[in-house]
Amino acid sequence: RLRRVVLERLMRYYRWLTESSFKKPLKNVTSAQIAEALDVDPTQVRKDFGAIGLLGMGRVGFEVCEVCRGIRHVLGFDQPYEGVMIGAGRLGSALAAYKNFARYGLEIVAVFDNDKRKIGGKVAGRTVQSMRALKPFIRRHEIRLAILTTPAEVSQKVVDRLVSAGVKAIWNFAPVQVTVPPDVLVRNEHISLGLSEIAYHLTQLADP
Amino acid sequence: RLRRVVLERLMRYYRWLTESSFKKPLKNVTSAQIAEALDVDPTQVRKDFGAIGLLGMGRVGFEVCEVCRGIRHVLGFDQPYEGVMIGAGRLGSALAAYKNFARYGLEIVAVFDNDKRKIGGKVAGRTVQSMRALKPFIRRHEIRLAILTTPAEVSQKVVDRLVSAGVKAIWNFAPVQVTVPPDVLVRNEHISLGLSEIAYHLTQLADP
Ligand SMILES: NC(=O)c1ccc[n+]([C@@H]2O[C@H](COP(=O)([O-])OP(=O)(O)OC[C@H]3O[C@@H](n4cnc5c(N)ncnc54)[C@H](O)[C@@H]3O)[C@@H](O)[C@H]2O)c1
Ligand SMILES: NC(=O)c1ccc[n+]([C@@H]2O[C@H](COP(=O)([O-])OP(=O)(O)OC[C@H]3O[C@@H](n4cnc5c(N)ncnc54)[C@H](O)[C@@H]3O)[C@@H](O)[C@H]2O)c1
Structure with missing residues (x-):
């Protein structure tokens, strides 16, 4: 490995x-x-x-x-794999619409949210589904990957549901550490690595 | 350096x-x-x-x-620095609202867009401003950093405007290479690195 x-x-x-x-x-x-x-x-x-x-x-x-x-x-980019998006908010919508993921084999096939005002609406061409439909969908389509863009405070609960539904990998954008069984991968994604280069560059400009 | x-x-x-x-x-x-x-x-x-x-x-x-x-x-995280967001879309809104950036010194102080339906609206507590206000704002507040979340096809034009306004660093989320003079830093941010670990993990599950 x-x-x-x-x-x-x-x-x-x-x-x-x-x-x-x-x-x-x-x-x-x-x-x-x-x-x-x-x-x-x-x-x-x-x-x-x-x-x-x-x-x-x-x-x-x-x-x-x-x-x-x-x-x-x-x-594993040459073998297409499906993922579900949890959280149809600003970040979830942007990621669901991002065309570049297809190059790496990823297709986001469904979007879930618990906000009644969002359920039934369209995000990136997909109809937002209720969280009640999550487990049956994951089981029926044998989904192994979920992308988490929920608020920090609900993320562990959502992860527990995903794991019990059978998900094997979680791409976590929520700024919180989540716990999972040993056979489930959690990849935490922080869109902040770039600030190491940016802040340093600004510091050098101010004080070379 | x-x-x-x-x-x-x-x-x-x-x-x-x-x-x-x-x-x-x-x-x-x-x-x-x-x-x-x-x-x-x-x-x-x-x-x-x-x-x-x-x-x-x-x-x-x-x-x-x-x-x-x-x-x-x-x-350079201990010296706060200000940035402007260009593109008040899904990704721009999510980033403008992201609380974690403050830990690294970044404060997003204004959001700009050219869509009349968005100008005047609120994004992450800020009023979305017209691109006409961009250059005066950057000059008045001595902004050195711009965050780019515009569609790929307009990004180079927007970058040219930012550079002529005096920006010294561009955090580029658009999936396109942009050109700038040698004294301007461009940091390209691809939210896809995590797929290397995820896709590999799924491959290992399917075929250990
Ligand atoms: N990793 C990063 O670099 C980064 C960058 C920006 C935002 N974020 C994080 O991503 C998350 C989403 O940010 P956003 O700006 O899109 O927020 P948002 O409020 O626009 O979206 C969150 C969505 O989650 C939904 N939701 C809430 N509870 C839920 C539940 N129990 N089940 C299903 N859906 C639920 C909400 O209805 C909403 O649509 C936040 O945790 C934020 O901190 C991370
Ligand atoms: N780097 C990554 O990993 C990543 C992930 C998701 C999206 N993206 C990219 O980020 C960009 C934004 O994605 P999105 O989903 O938020 O799209 P979006 O369509 O929701 O937002 C784009 C915004 O830019 C504005 N805009 C268009 N032309 C402009 C101009 N000339 N000046 C100022 N504003 C202008 C639009 O009015 C809109 O509000 C896209 O290029 C997308 O491919 C990158």
Whole structure:
């Protein structure tokens, strides 16, 4: 099993290869090029590629398509998976509408909320369903992933319902630690990592 | 100047120290403890702490409060800074309302949009202003940071306006690469890193 730090590095290599605008499309790439662009150790890049069975071609480096296919396969992006959104609020709506998730295999197939004013309304083309419909939906469609965008104070209760319904992975955007049984993955997502770079940059401007 | 990878590691140490729920509050922490919790090399942890002037106390490790204060100071979280939100849509509203940003020094002081139906309305307690008010506002309040949550296709135009108004850092949530002069920082934020761990976990469940 690959560790989280490795998975995140593979994701960053993948994003750099697929989302950067290169002057002309890259056919081959060396570990040195990737290392320099992403500020990682070239030895680390080669180890990570080796860990997923990618062999370089000596001085030429690695073939970009092969690297992308390899990473997509190992990370599981090439096998589409469905998720449900819990919380049809501002963040939940933005995420449900975000087109980019499809590149990583994710399709958000339903949105749930407990606010009567929202149930029955449309979010990202989906009709918002009541929380009463959650467990039957998860069971019927064998949903293994739920995305949590509920207020902090209700999140643990919602997680308990998700776990009892059979969800195996929770992408948690609520700013609270939730507890789950050992076979359930919780990925906490804090949209604040960027502030480390931004605040530091502003500090350097003010006081170089 | 500290490199981005270092800034991000410092942020992760800081978050782990301040957001984890420990059985009893930590007074001291060793590089080994941090290394194990975050899956980094303990030598790396000590190097990073050394780089920001934190000295350990031998076997006892580092004093948690001192580490937190040190990281807050280096990253610039202890000096409040203001930002403007461009795009009062779903994501912009969610971010403008997010209470956690204050811990990192950020205050979102105004929200701008070009949709007449939104201008004059309330988002996170702020009145949405017209894009015509953007440049005068930025100049009057000496705003150095803008957060971009506009549709991809208009983002470069909006960035050009922000740069000409004097903004020095752009936190870009639009899924598009934008170009800026060398003295302006662009931090691209993709809320998709977590899918590397989630999709992999689901793959392992299906095919261990
Ligand atoms: N991780 C991040 O970086 C980040 C960024 C912004 C917001 N957030 C967090 O995301 C969450 C949502 O933020 P928002 O601005 O979209 O808030 P919001 O109030 O607009 O949305 C929350 C939604 O959850 C629904 N809800 C409440 N209790 C529920 C329950 N028991 N079952 C189902 N639905 C329920 C509400 O009716 C509402 O529609 C908050 O916890 C917020 O702190 C996190
Ligand atoms: N980075 C991520 O992980 C992530 C996640 C979700 C959404 N997004 C992106 O964030 C952006 C916003 O998403 P959303 O769901 O909030 O969309 P939205 O349509 O709800 O909001 C966009 C807002 O921008 C405004 N706008 C359009 N043109 C403008 C202009 N020229 N000047 C000022 N304002 C303008 C619109 O009126 C609208 O209010 C999109 O680009 C989306 O792809 C990114």
